[in-house]
Amino acid sequence: xxxxxNYSIIYAVFAMVAGVFYREFxxxxxxxxxxxxxxxxxxxxxxxxxxxxxxxxxxxxxxxEEEKSFRLxxxxxxxxxxxxxxxxxTRGIIETTGKEISKGLSASIxxxxxxxxxxxxxxxxxxxxxxxxxxxx
Numbered sequence: 287x288x289x290x291x292n293y294s295i296i297y298a299v300f301a302m303v304a305g306v307f308y309r310e311f312x313x314x315x316x317x318x319x320x321x322x323x324x325x326x327x328x329x330x331x332x333x334x335x336x337x338x339x340x341x342x343x344x345x346x347x348x349x350x351e352e353e354k355s356f357r358l359x360x361x362x363x364x365x366x367x368x369x370x371x372x373x374x375x376t377r378g379i380i381e382t383t384g385k386e387i388s389k390g391l392s393a394s395i396x397x398x399x400x401x402x403x404x405x406x407x408x409x410x411x412x413x414x415x416x417x418x419x420x421x422x423x
Contacts (some may be wrong), residue, residue: 290342297334297422302325304371315382323378326371333367334405341413348420349386356416362411370402 305327312321333378341350350356380387 287342287346290345291393294335294338294342297330297338300371301335302329304375305373305404307375312382317382319381321378321381322374323382326374326378329374330367330371330393333363337363337413344417344419344420347379348417353416355412355418359409359412359416362412366405366409368404370399370406371407373399373402385411 304323308321308323308327311317312323337421346348377399380395
């Protein structure tokens, strides 16, 4: 349980940093439009902080950590969420600064962010499967 609360704290710190970065960077660049940077903060809070708080509660009441699918969830989620957040920040910085990038680079950023989102979805399915299996024990 303590490990998941620590994960939650780490993601809360990154979420707050992302929120402050979004606010200050767009202000410094005098950017008034919508940018991908505005989505990083809620992604990290919901899929990092709150998700791991829920996992901590479940780990206290059922033996979810014994499930193979749970270990795979932890691995996949620990890769997917930072990957997604990094690509979202990258896209947001490009949008905010107004830099022209090639179509190939733009597609690469979108593709990597898309892969991160797909892996996040897969990790959430694994979490749900592991919760179901652990509850059936």
